[in-house]
Amino acid sequence: MAIRPTRRDLVAGVTAGLAAGPALAGDGLGGIRMPASVADSELRGLSPTGGKTYWASGSRGWLIRGKGERQDPMRIIGAEDLDFRGLHAFDDHHVLAMSAGPGGASQLWRTKDGGKTWKRLAANQDPEGFWDSIAFVDQRRGFILGDPTQGRFTVLYTADGGETWARLPPEGVPPAADGEGAFAASNGCIAIGRHGQVAFCTGGAGKARVYLSLGGGGVFVALDTPILADAPSRGAFAIAFGRRGELWVCGGDYKNPRAEGVNLAWRPPGSLDFQPVAAPAGYLSGISVEGETVMATGLAGTILARDGRHFERVSSAPMNSVRLTSPKSGVLCGPMGSIGLWRA
Template sequence: MDRRNFIIAGAAFVATPAAAAGGLVIPASSTDSELRGLSPTGGKAFWASGSKGWVVRGKGQRQDAFRIVGAEALDFRGLHAFDDQHVLAMSAGPGEASQLWRTRDSGKTWTRITTNQDPDGFWDSIAFVDKKRGFILGDPTQGRFTVLYTNDAGETWARLKPEGVPLAAANEGAFAASNGCVAIGRRGQVAFCTGGAGKARVYLSRGGGGVFVAMETPILADAPSKGAFAVTFAKDGTLWVCGGDYKSPQGKGVNLARLAPGALAFEPVAAPAGYLSAISAKGDTVIATGLAGTIVSRGGGAFERVSAAPMNSVRLTSKKAAVLCGPKGTIGLWKA
């Protein structure tokens, strides 16, 4: 499945809006990196990461771009910022191209802390429960998805017992498109989503990741480019999943579904057509984005398109604001 498609430069960059559409402001880019990793740290502050070893520290329209020495060839598709100073950047790629780097001084210096030693492995996403406990999801090896766990803020990782993860279907894999294919819920819930094997699936654990149950979604995954790309838990316990076909960004078909609290099956949700690679929920606001643009539902209402600008990732910072990132270093700032 082809889903994987010290500082040497650091520039303070203050941009003026280059475009605004439907509440989305897009400042001028500070790098040409394909940005996919995204992690807000409070208020208007956030971190983003992407290809060619680039990471971006932002605050509103201000962007500080850094390129990590020794990681210039890596594609940092995953990112988790504990705070403004302490950040983990995860690269995605086959074998040793999957790595984890850390800064504790706001990006001035970076240290590689671990490298994937499985030549068949490929890391897709990283997510944390709190400041110590976290997960890395990797594509299947030995017939099952790789789920790594840390309880020391990422210093050491161990694979969860393989028998706790159901066997993967032929050609099934996760998408390293937005660092969104793993989600952490309340009371120990962990979920990840997949594609490429007929119906897109969500693997759900209600016990802290020990045992997962695979559930089908109504999102089609009958080609390597199709499936579920991202999941998120809402505060009320609803589990949202989005996806589509990245090779056909404007394609029709189910691109959004949800598992209501206590429900036994995912149900499709009406939404504007097009491929969605990331989703975020806060309060009664749900926002999703992808190469087809950005859609939003507020107060339980219908999803409406607020921008046609292509993006890769989105994170709500409040019920009325979000930060997005995407191709060619694009940063987006949405306000209701």
């Protein structure tokens, strides 16, 4: 069963109970500024391009090109009904936007002129398929992760910057467990390491797992994590590599965002075992790492460790995704078109 949280699942009954606005916590942790929303959209895709510039994308075909607190919203003509949960910006003007949905609702669009014009590059041809996340190694090599079809996760690969895609040999991916799927919650369930490693995380089938390939996506091994996944709404939602090859993974239960339990784990460099990390309780759907700074966010708010070890909550505003732009700055996005700007 594919796991695909919707706007109603994630926001109804939650947003009203969580504080929305900037918050400060602890020396040196900084705070999150939240400019007024400019789009009625559940924002999940997020991709900084350098400096203060970033792109965000979400439901109802909305995308936002931002620079600091300035936000320029746009919609792709012909794609107003799509849910753009994945996003990769090569630079300020060249962007790929990936929609998530069953069958042909999973699509890939490109702009090379900063959003003035868009071209559809691809659409999912498998009626049983569902695209969850997109990530790139460099300007040409990239991956799209999809939920299991024919018993294994779908991993698509491009070597020409997204113009054409092909499924990697399914036998290189271990069989999926019954009910296992990926969460299209933050474009964070697939990640690329500094040396071309590829990893994706899953849930819904007892234990949350991480599938890891050290060889650029050819062969994956499946590793257990301490994050519970004993229901379709529970598991590992996002994953990120650190600079030394360590892996961070976060998650929880999107139907119970305040639930106790392991919501954060990491795999030290060279190890095959994930260890639980002490952190403030609550569901986390996005994570990002820059140097020793680790930030994770979700509907229960945002947590931060400047030293990679001691996590504190810096905001209780509900968010979906986070991307650090430096060890002291980052951008977040979330429900109802919300954008957050973090500075230490």
